[in-house]
Amino acid sequence: MALPIATSVATAFIVNLLVCIYFYAMYKKQNGHCSYLHWSRSCGLFASGILLCVVAHQYNNFQVLNALSCFLLYGSTYGLFFGLNLFELTRHSSKLFQKAQILFFAGAGAILITSFYGQLVNAVASVFMAIMFLVTEGYFHDRKSPYQTAYNAMRAVLLLHSFIMFLQGAVLFAKTFSGHDNATNQLFEAALLSHLILVIVTALLLPVLHLLRQRRYWREKADTDDLTLLLSRRAFIQRAYLSLADRNIPSHSLLMVDIDHFKNINDKYGHPLGDKVLKQVASVMTKVIRQSDIIGRLGGEEFVILMPGASSDEALRVAERLRHAISKVVITEHSESVTTTVSIGISASSELLDTWDLLLENADQALYNAKRQGRNMVCKFDSPQPFLGT
Ligand SMILES: Nc1nc2c(ncn2[C@@H]2O[C@H](COP(=O)(O)OP(=O)(O)OP(=O)(O)O)[C@@H](O)[C@H]2O)c(=O)[nH]1
Numbered sequence: 360m361a362l363p364i365a366t367s368v369a370t371a372f373i374v375n376l377l378v379c380i381y382f383y384a385m386y387k388k389q390n391g392h393c394s395y396l397h398w399s400r401s402c403g404l405f406a407s408g409i410l411l412c413v414v415a416h417q418y419n420n421f422q423v424l425n426a427l428s429c430f431l432l433y434g435s436t437y438g439l440f441f442g443l444n445l446f447e448l449t450r451h452s453s454k455l456f457q458k459a460q461i462l463f464f465a466g467a468g469a470i471l472i473t474s475f476y477g478q479l480v481n482a483v484a485s486v487f488m489a490i491m492f493l494v495t496e497g498y499f500h501d502r503k504s505p506y507q508t509a510y511n512a513m514r515a516v517l518l519l520h521s522f523i524m525f526l527q528g529a530v531l532f533a534k535t536f537s538g539h540d541n542a543t544n545q546l547f548e549a550a551l552l553s554h555l556i557l558v559i560v561t562a563l564l565l566p567v568l569h570l571l572r573q574r575r576y577w578r579e580k581a582d583t584d585d586l587t588l589l590l591s592r593r594a595f596i597q598r599a600y601l602s603l604a605d606r607n608i609p610s611h612s613l614l615m616v617d618i619d620h621f622k623n624i625n626d627k628y629g630h631p632l633g634d635k636v637l638k639q640v641a642s643v644m645t646k647v648i649r650q651s652d653i654i655g656r657l658g659g660e661e662f663v664i665l666m667p668g669a670s671s672d673e674a675l676r677v678a679e680r681l682r683h684a685i686s687k688v689v690i691t692e693h694s695e696s697v698t699t700t701v702s703i704g705i706s707a708s709s710e711l712l713d714t715w716d717l718l719l720e721n722a723d724q725a726l727y728n729a730k731r732q733g734r735n736m737v738c739k740f741d742s743p744q745p746f747l748g749t
Pocket residue numbers: 586617618619620621622623625629630631632633634637658659660730734
């Protein structure tokens with residue numbers, strides 16, 4: 360049973376006003392996250408648009424008021440895009456803004472022009488709103504977000520809304536040209552209702568998404584070394600424990616990689632070049648190892664690589680490849696160029712030795728041997744003689 364149109368209009372107005380206030384409060388509370396401000400404005404615009412629509416209805420054929428109300432409703436949709444876009448969609452943000460902006464200005468121009476033709480202005484506004492939704496909707500689809508379910512819920516409501524808006528625009532067009540000028544109440548109601556659902560779903564989902572996003576951000580930050588973007592010490596050890604506990608993996612090898620005479624590089628060329636060396640070494644190592652290997656920065660100029668399933672001989676071959684690849688890299692900053700070498704210590708797990716602490720201790724001992732015997736070489740634990748390559 361359809362609600363009387365006055366009830367739908369009043370409900371839409373009240374809900375939009377309440378959500379407008381709610382989002383503004385969230386904006387103040389969440390250290391000024393702009394999405395909330397956009398959404399607050401958007402709902403405020405929608406509520407004012409509804410008010411003007413009612414006034415325009417009272418004064419039949421009051422073109423300017425009609426055009427203005429459409430403009431406000433239309434503007435609220437634009438605010439909605441801004442709000443959503445700032446949330447998680449930052450990778451595509453500039454493209455999205457451009458598309459939404461072009462459509463917005465095209466729609467706004469069309470609304471002004473058609474305002475001289477009475478009912479046509481509503482039809483144009485509806486069709487443009489639908490197009491704006493549909494064009495930008497693709498951005499939800501493409502996203503690889505861990506909160507895909509929440510995004511899918513928003514997408515579904517956006518799609519429903521745009522479909523109804525489009526239908527409303529099409530029917531209004533048809534009515535205008537066939538000479539019947541009366542408002543299509545049921546479609547108007549449906550459009551209001553779908554917008555209401557959209558506003559409510561977003562009001563419920565956005566704060567949850569915000570919270571989840573913040574949690575993910577801080578977790579990722581804690582797990583990542585800022586300079587090299589490898590795993591941080593804590594995250595590496597956590598992953599190493601998990602891998603060592605996996606009974607399906609028969610053996611593990613650990614490589615401890617340390618840049619030789621790194622202090623000299625810092626002292627001679629300065630810290631910025633030192634940082635560049637660290638980044639470059641990290642990047643070469645990431646390219647040489649397998650994806651299943653776990654790599655992290657223990658601290659300073661010391662890196663670790665855990666190779667699940669690798670025997671100590673396999674680890675030795677990889678370590679030699681690493682040592683060779685790193686020695687070939689030339690790092691330049693301004694007019695300065697440096698090359699660097701690394702020493703690598705290897706330890707391997709066995710049935711008797713598979714605790715993290717022992718693995719690390721032994722790799723450290725092997726690294727110490729490599730350093731003591733001249734650097735730029737690989738040493739296995741229990742094998743004090745350096746591996747001299749073939
Ligand atoms: N640029 C830069 N330097 C760092 C960073 N972390 C640690 N260092 C420096 O790394 C240097 C490590 O020096 P040492 O531990 O003496 O080791 P080394 O000079 O490589 O000597 P060996 O390991 O014995 O070959 C110190 O000078 C630290 O200040 C960093 O993030 N950036």
